[in-house]
Amino acid sequence: MDVLESAFHPNAVAVAGASxxxxxxxxxxxxxxxxxxxxxxxxxxxxxxxxxxxxxxxPNLTSIPEPVDYVICCLPASKVPDLLAECPSRxxxxxxxxxxxxxxxxxxxxxxxxxRILQEARRSNVRLIGPxxxxxYYPGGGISLGxxxxxxxxxxxxxxQSGGASDLLVRHGELQGLRFSKVISYGNALDLDESxxxxxxxxxxxxxxxxxxxxxxxxGRKLLNALTDAVRVKPVIAIKGGRGLAGTRAAxxxxxxxxxxxxxxxxxxxxxxVIQAQDIRELVNFLVAFSFLPPxxxxxxxxFGGGGGMSVMSADICEEAGLVLPPLPAEFRExxxxxxxxxxxxxxxxxxxxxMGGISRGLEAVxxxxxxxxxxxxxxxxxxxxxxxxxxxxxxxxxxVVKRQTEAYINVSRKQLKPMIxxxxxxxxxYDESKNMRxxxxxxxxxxxxxxxxxTYSTIAEAARAVRQVIGYWQTRxxx
Amino acid sequence: MDVLESAFHPNAVAVAGASxxxxxxxxxxxxxxxxxxxxxxxxxxxxxxxxxxxxxxxPNLTSIPEPVDYVICCLPASKVPDLLAECPSRxxxxxxxxxxxxxxxxxxxxxxxxxRILQEARRSNVRLIGPxxxxxYYPGGGISLGxxxxxxxxxxxxxxQSGGASDLLVRHGELQGLRFSKVISYGNALDLDESxxxxxxxxxxxxxxxxxxxxxxxxGRKLLNALTDAVRVKPVIAIKGGRGLAGTRAAxxxxxxxxxxxxxxxxxxxxxxVIQAQDIRELVNFLVAFSFLPPxxxxxxxxFGGGGGMSVMSADICEEAGLVLPPLPAEFRExxxxxxxxxxxxxxxxxxxxxMGGISRGLEAVxxxxxxxxxxxxxxxxxxxxxxxxxxxxxxxxxxVVKRQTEAYINVSRKQLKPMIxxxxxxxxxYDESKNMRxxxxxxxxxxxxxxxxxTYSTIAEAARAVRQVIGYWQTRxxx
Numbered sequence: 001m002d003v004l005e006s007a008f009h010p011n012a013v014a015v016a017g018a019s020x021x022x023x024x025x026x027x028x029x030x031x032x033x034x035x036x037x038x039x040x041x042x043x044x045x046x047x048x049x050x051x052x053x054x055x056x057x058x059p060n061l062t063s064i065p066e067p068v069d070y071v072i073c074c075l076p077a078s079k080v081p082d083l084l085a086e087c088p089s090r091x092x093x094x095x096x097x098x099x100x101x102x103x104x105x106x107x108x109x110x111x112x113x114x115x116r117i118l119q120e121a122r123r124s125n126v127r128l129i130g131p132x133x134x135x136x137y138y139p140g141g142g143i144s145l146g147x148x149x150x151x152x153x154x155x156x157x158x159x160x161q162s163g164g165a166s167d168l169l170v171r172h173g174e175l176q177g178l179r180f181s182k183v184i185s186y187g188n189a190l191d192l193d194e195s196x197x198x199x200x201x202x203x204x205x206x207x208x209x210x211x212x213x214x215x216x217x218x219x220g221r222k223l224l225n226a227l228t229d230a231v232r233v234k235p236v237i238a239i240k241g242g243r244g245l246a247g248t249r250a251a252x253x254x255x256x257x258x259x260x261x262x263x264x265x266x267x268x269x270x271x272x273x274v275i276q277a278q279d280i281r282e283l284v285n286f287l288v289a290f291s292f293l294p295p296x297x298x299x300x301x302x303x304f305g306g307g308g309g310m311s312v313m314s315a316d317i318c319e320e321a322g323l324v325l326p327p328l329p330a331e332f333r334e335x336x337x338x339x340x341x342x343x344x345x346x347x348x349x350x351x352x353x354x355x356m357g358g359i360s361r362g363l364e365a366v367x368x369x370x371x372x373x374x375x376x377x378x379x380x381x382x383x384x385x386x387x388x389x390x391x392x393x394x395x396x397x398x399x400x401v402v403k404r405q406t407e408a409y410i411n412v413s414r415k416q417l418k419p420m421i422x423x424x425x426x427x428x429x430x431y432d433e434s435k436n437m438r439x440x441x442x443x444x445x446x447x448x449x450x451x452x453x454x455x456t457y458s459t460i461a462e463a464a465r466a467v468r469q470v471i472g473y474w475q476t477r478x479x480x
Numbered sequence: 481m482d483v484l485e486s487a488f489h490p491n492a493v494a495v496a497g498a499s500x501x502x503x504x505x506x507x508x509x510x511x512x513x514x515x516x517x518x519x520x521x522x523x524x525x526x527x528x529x530x531x532x533x534x535x536x537x538x539p540n541l542t543s544i545p546e547p548v549d550y551v552i553c554c555l556p557a558s559k560v561p562d563l564l565a566e567c568p569s570r571x572x573x574x575x576x577x578x579x580x581x582x583x584x585x586x587x588x589x590x591x592x593x594x595x596r597i598l599q600e601a602r603r604s605n606v607r608l609i610g611p612x613x614x615x616x617y618y619p620g621g622g623i624s625l626g627x628x629x630x631x632x633x634x635x636x637x638x639x640x641q642s643g644g645a646s647d648l649l650v651r652h653g654e655l656q657g658l659r660f661s662k663v664i665s666y667g668n669a670l671d672l673d674e675s676x677x678x679x680x681x682x683x684x685x686x687x688x689x690x691x692x693x694x695x696x697x698x699x700g701r702k703l704l705n706a707l708t709d710a711v712r713v714k715p716v717i718a719i720k721g722g723r724g725l726a727g728t729r730a731a732x733x734x735x736x737x738x739x740x741x742x743x744x745x746x747x748x749x750x751x752x753x754v755i756q757a758q759d760i761r762e763l764v765n766f767l768v769a770f771s772f773l774p775p776x777x778x779x780x781x782x783x784f785g786g787g788g789g790m791s792v793m794s795a796d797i798c799e800e801a802g803l804v805l806p807p808l809p810a811e812f813r814e815x816x817x818x819x820x821x822x823x824x825x826x827x828x829x830x831x832x833x834x835x836m837g838g839i840s841r842g843l844e845a846v847x848x849x850x851x852x853x854x855x856x857x858x859x860x861x862x863x864x865x866x867x868x869x870x871x872x873x874x875x876x877x878x879x880x881v882v883k884r885q886t887e888a889y890i891n892v893s894r895k896q897l898k899p900m901i902x903x904x905x906x907x908x909x910x911y912d913e914s915k916n917m918r919x920x921x922x923x924x925x926x927x928x929x930x931x932x933x934x935x936t937y938s939t940i941a942e943a944a945r946a947v948r949q950v951i952g953y954w955q956t957r958x959x960x
Binding site for chain 2: 022023025028031101104105106107134145146147148160161162163164165166167168171172175213215239241242243244245246247249250251253254255278279280281307308309310311312313315316317318319320325327342345346347348349350352354355388389390392393394395397398425436437438439459460461
């Protein structure tokens with residue numbers, strides 16, 4: 001999709017409907033280009049202003065003194081055809097139509113206008129992203145669709161029919177360590193469609209994992225092909241929006257999408273090898289696993305940490321998610337017999353640190369060594385480490401204990417003996433953490449684990465479901 | 481269970497094995513009584529100290545100058561029989577045996593010692609909580625099993641075989657607004673067992689909802705009866721720990737529990753009407769719904785807020801959880817026709833605020849009125865309000881918008897027209913929120929909603945599953 005290169009690496013960008021009003025998209029998109037350091041010329045277009053946000057403004061496209069590859073259009077729908085007619089004068093290749101209130105309103109006059117827009121684009125030899133969409137987030141190129149997104153680039157590419165949902169993906173993903181190569185929100189898909197964007201990301205070297213959110217498909221066969229091709233080269237994780245009755249109605253009024261039968265979608269995803277996620281949280285969880293874990297081909301897990309009931313529940317949850325917890329191997333116990341005579345025959349998998357008789361003294365050496373022993377054993381394919389956050393000590397001792405656990409986990413992870421996944425109990429941020437030492441300390445440990453490149457979840461249920469997807473992906477690739 | 485009254489309202493408490501060493505339970509339990517303001521006399525027992533934490537220490541129980549209803553025993557297992565033999569001298573009624581390393585180790589000598597402890601207790605006419613357990617958290621009576629638990633009391637009572645898991649319940653529950661009447665952790669259940677504690681909470685006026693965590697059952701028939709009796713008077717939500725192979729092994733080495741067939745447990749729960757939760761997060765989610773929602777008997781939900789893809793996914797998730805989203809009623813649209821001519825025929829259920837054309841101006845009146853209109857309509861049994869956190873404004877405007885949404889939701893909730901559940905997108909606390917305005921603002925809004933008594937979740941999936949349990953509970957009660 002060469003034409004999309006013009007959107008991601010435009011020689012210059014014009015913002016039609018640029019504005020000084022901070023409630024308007026014409027304001028946001030000029031500011032995003034400035035905030036994210038877009039390196040080329042930015043041309044605000046507004047016939048009623050001399051300057052916009054410190055930049056010289058132009059009354060129309062034609063008056064811009066150089067060719068412009070990419071136009072972001074924030075104009076009301078009725079003005080779009082005229083804008084498109086101007087495009088050939090500046091050699092415009094792609095227009096992002098943020099402009100909405102078209103076919104998604106369900107109104108006939110809006111649908112007619114949308115058809116006229118497509119005709120005009122064809123006549124002007126311009127390709128469209130949208131309408132009714134947030135466009136592009138490309139941190140590597142200084143282009144954004146939201147405030148406060150990460151400026152560093154990453155490896156997750158996203159094709160999202162919903163711009164708002166792509167916003168949630170970026171913000172929630174950031175908290176768990178995800179960074180993005182390119183995010184494309186495409187709304188009503190009047191011209192360029194989901195398959196075009198997918199094909200682009202499949203062949204994009206900056207993208208290693210693809211996230212997708214679809215409400216409808218412009219061309220089902222084309223999409224199935226695009227998905228199949230993409231899955232051949234990288235993992236694709238998708239949400240289908242509009243699975244039921246009310247969701248289908250909502251999708252129609254959101255992006256004018258014909259949601260189609262959910263059975264057909266699920267069949268297509270299965271055929272193509274697409275991993276399906278239910279919502280943004282699950283999508284982020286899966287992306288974290290695919291982004292940070294090496295290939296895992298077996299489902300035998302050694303679990304370390306937890307404590308008491310937490311370890312029991314962790315075992316249940318992992319088994320229910322399709323993982324296997326082998327008992328501790330005999331040679332393992334033999335090593336423990338001298339190192340930890342009090343627990344060598346008692347401790348199991350999960351390795352429950354609460355029975356270690358004071359994790360901050362005495363058996364400290366074993367705690368440091370235990371995760372490594374699991375990582376070394378051929379009985380296990382990967383490790384899950386849990387934070388024993390319920391340790392019963394006063395706050396000062398408690399916080400030292402959680403810190404030491406984190407250090408032990410990071411040390412073992414660095415040795416790259418086995419893939420590791422971390423679980424740190426997550427308080428939702430309803431509480432004033434700055435006043436609560438415990439939640440603040442856990443947040444700090446979580447941040448350290450994430451910064452060390454360890455996929456980190458707040459429940460083992462989420463961790464287990466995510467790693468299961470990774471195992472399934474690599475097992476399927478082995479077979480084919 | 482009159483004897484348990486002696487544990488919750490003891491005339492005095494002795495801590496056997498009291499200590500100044502902050503790594504020891506003998507330290508923690510003296511300090512908890514001081515920290516939580518236990519109103520009676522506290523008697524540290526330790527033959528090697530004159531004072532402990534500022535309190536006069538006693539060499540043994542017999543030397544204490546008055547009768548003592550309740551003893552917390554932090555001694556090593558071998559010393560427990562002698563302690564129990566001393567109990568009649570001070571009229572002790574209940575002993576909490578924090579003491580562990582008994583039958584849960586799987587070792588014969590430990591099992592034999594556990595049997596001797598039970599014999600000694602019978603001989604001394606003393607009832608036991610434990611061994612191998614954290615005991616009691618009763619904020620109303622100044623008794624705690626952990627540092628930093630809420631000092632205010634609430635309506636959730638808990639029977640937990642695992643003390644660590646009860647710690648997680650209290651801490652994670654607190655974040656979502658739960659407060660507790662009485663929490664009992666009972667470990668190996670050598671004497672008093674899960675059924676005794678359940679019976680107590682079933683008849684306890686301070687307890688309106690019961691949470692439970694079981695690894696095994698001392699007496700299956702007795703437990704089924706206790707569960708059935710409890711469900712008759714209040715909702716009971718339970719986790720069964722040790723559902724699979726590895727979990728069963730883990731339960732045995734944790735509380736010496738015979739986990740038993742999971743099918744039998746599920747059948748018993750179903751027969752008794754117990755609601756089953758998978759893990760602590762789900763348990764907290766369900767408890768929040770039962771604690772804050774009035775009876776709901778229908779499953780028709782009106783959803784307000786969200787935006788675009790978020791609204792589409794919310795519709796899907798709610799339907800998949802067994803809820804019904806009726807379309808907006810005709811009289812509803814008529815009211816909108818004049819108030820919101822741009823969207824009256826377009827907007828649906830979920831009511832997507834992102835199409836309202838600038839939620840912070842213009843249609844502000846409608847946004848305030850919309851949730852109320854849903855609450856008034858007989859077409860809906862309850863409301864879910866979502867935070868439109870993906871609104872595209874700069875940070876200052878964005879934070880005003882989320883604040884206004886919260887205010888609108890709280891205002892409608894106060895009118896008590898319909899039960900309301902709130903969803904505020906939750907960032908796990910991995911990020912330094914104090915530096916990130918967005919997550920901090922969302923945390924503040926969440927706290928406001930929780931303080932207003934509105935059950936609040938970080939995903940609509942969690943909200944929908946939780947409210948479904950409430951509906952099911954009340955529908956079943958209607959039928960019987």
